[in-house]
Amino acid sequence: MSQQPHPLTLExxxxxxxxxxxxxxxxxxxxxxxxxxxxxxxxxxLLRRGPMPMRxxxxxxxxxxxxxxxxxxxxxxxxxxxxxxxxxxxxxxLVAATDSGREASxxxxxxxNFAREPLAALSEEERAxxxxxxxRMLEGAASS
Amino acid sequence: MSQQPHPLTLExxxxxxxxxxxxxxxxxxxxxxxxxxxxxxxxxxLLRRGPMPMRxxxxxxxxxxxxxxxxxxxxxxxxxxxxxxxxxxxxxxLVAATDSGREASxxxxxxxNFAREPLAALSEEERAxxxxxxxRMLEGAASS
DNA sequence: ATGAAAAGTTCACCTTGTCAAATGTTCAGC
DNA sequence: GCTGAACATTTGACAAGGTGAACTTTTCAT
Numbered sequence: 001m002s003q004q005p006h007p008l009t010l011e012x013x014x015x016x017x018x019x020x021x022x023x024x025x026x027x028x029x030x031x032x033x034x035x036x037x038x039x040x041x042x043x044x045x046l047l048r049r050g051p052m053p054m055r056x057x058x059x060x061x062x063x064x065x066x067x068x069x070x071x072x073x074x075x076x077x078x079x080x081x082x083x084x085x086x087x088x089x090x091x092x093x094l095v096a097a098t099d100s101g102r103e104a105s106x107x108x109x110x111x112x113n114f115a116r117e118p119l120a121a122l123s124e125e126e127r128a129x130x131x132x133x134x135x136r137m138l139e140g141a142a143s144s
Numbered sequence: 145m146s147q148q149p150h151p152l153t154l155e156x157x158x159x160x161x162x163x164x165x166x167x168x169x170x171x172x173x174x175x176x177x178x179x180x181x182x183x184x185x186x187x188x189x190l191l192r193r194g195p196m197p198m199r200x201x202x203x204x205x206x207x208x209x210x211x212x213x214x215x216x217x218x219x220x221x222x223x224x225x226x227x228x229x230x231x232x233x234x235x236x237x238l239v240a241a242t243d244s245g246r247e248a249s250x251x252x253x254x255x256x257n258f259a260r261e262p263l264a265a266l267s268e269e270e271r272a273x274x275x276x277x278x279x280r281m282l283e284g285a286a287s288s
Numbered sequence: 289a290t291g292a293a294a295a296g297t298t299c300a301c302c303t304t305g306t307c308a309a310a311t312g313t314t315c316a317g318c
Numbered sequence: 319g320c321t322g323a324a325c326a327t328t329t330g331a332c333a334a335g336g337t338g339a340a341c342t343t344t345t346c347a348t
Contacts, residue, residue, distance in 0.1 A: 008271055013257055015278040017171075020164045022282070025206055027161075039304065055326060062169055067305055069328060074303080091313045091326045113157055118281035126277060127152050133274050134159040137262035138166070183335060199295060211336055213297055218334080235295045235344045 022118065030111050034104050039071050044080060044097060044105040051096035053086065080104060166262065174255050178248050183215050188224060188241060188249040195240035197230065224248060 024038075031041040043057060054072065058065040072095055075081040080101030086092040097105065122130065168182075175185040187201060198216065202209040216239055219225040224245030230236040241249065266274065 008268065008275065009260070009263055010257060012263060012271055012275050012278070013260055015275060015282060016163070016167060018282055019160070019278060020167045023160060023164045024168070037303065053326075063304085064306060065327065066307080066329080070304075089314070089326085093327070113153060116153070116157055119153055119156060121280050121283065122277060124152065126280075127156055129273065130277050131152065131156050131159060133266060133270060133277075134156065134163060136265050136270075138159060138162055139265065181334065197295080198297095207335085208337060209296065210298080210338080214335075233295085233345070237296065 019118070026116075027112065030108050033111070034108055036104065036108070040075055040080075041105070041108055043068070043071055043075065043095075044101055045109070047081065047095060047097040048102060048105055051084075051094040053092040053094060055092065057095065075101065163262070170260075171256065174252050177255070178252055180248065180252070184219055184224075185249070185252055187212070187215055187219065187239075188245055189253070191225065191239060191241040192246060192249055195228075195238040197236040197238060199236065201239065219245065 027041070028038045031038050034041075036044070039061075042061060046052060046057060046060060054068050055065055057072075058068045061068075072081060072083065076083060079098055082096050082098060083093045084096070086094050119127065171185070172182045175182050178185075180188070183205075186205060190196060190201060190204060198212050199209055201216075202212045205212075216225060216227065220227060223242055226240050226242060227237045228240070230238050263271065
């Protein structure tokens with residue numbers, strides 16, 4: 001709690017902050033190009049793996065369940081998502097992406113990959129090194 | 145525009161998305177601990193380098209100037225920031241951090257450095273490698 | 289001098305986010 | 319079998335972030 005901020009660490013944090021800002025901006029733009037908001041795109045991306053209870057969405061995105069209600073409402077009126085009661089437990093609603101929702105999400109993801117100019121600056125080997133470092137950093141954190 | 149998404153690239157993008165989410169969450173929490181919002185903290189961080197016209201803040205954060213008005217309003221009522229007319233051009237207002245604003249921003253920054261658990265998983269040498277890779281990736285992009 | 293362009297502000301509006309109070313459902317214990 | 323606690327979701331009130339359009343003030347080129 002009282003360690004000197006090491007100059008190298010400080011610089012890495014600074015670079016990461018810039019990269020985060022850049023990534024965030026590009027994600028929002030890619031979503032907006034499909035008239036989705038960032039939050040809607042994130043929910044849609046989660047649902048690519050399959051239907052999911054509201055609660056689980058809220059936990060994964062670290063926000064209140066009541067917040068998800070609104071986001072799913074807006075996705076639902078646009079036909080990107082459906083809500084059905086879970087037969088196992090009728091308290092929970094399973095949110096599932098429609099075909100059109102899945103398609104929008106995958107398009108967005110692919111457009112992101114191609115738009116990733118920063119990554120193009122690295123060779124294949126460097127990208128592998130980066131992948132390993134990022135993996136190590138994320139090992140302790142939450143997943144999916 | 146039609147290149148196959150290379151699995152390695154895809155994985156790196158995915159890891160970065162997770163890192164971005166993690167970083168973002170920790171930043172918001174660190175800001176909230178000082179009862180600042182993320183946006184307010186970002187503006188305050190920009191002002192550490194010196195006073196700045198509203199317009200410049202908006203450009204740096206890639207948002208509309210009218211948005212900055214509100215954020216600076218809220219920072220101002222809490223005494224973190226002042227607005228004065230630029231003597232050179234009385235259309236522009238120079239926003240400057242007060243001592244208390246600067247202090248809050250620096251505290252936040254330092255708390256971020258120490259809270260950066262993910263980085264602790266890397267050795268000094270690995271952090272240097274990461275720094276170099278990030279630098280390369282950001283070379284083409286906007287700065288500060 | 290006049291008029292176009294720039295910087296900020298204001299206003300109306302939407303989305304994200306929180307919290308507290310409802311509703312409906314499940315389930316443990318009796 | 320009933321009751322009450324716990325749970326998932328929704329609703330409503332509210333604040334902040336974000337946009338776009340209309341307005342004021344100031345600058346500056348002609």
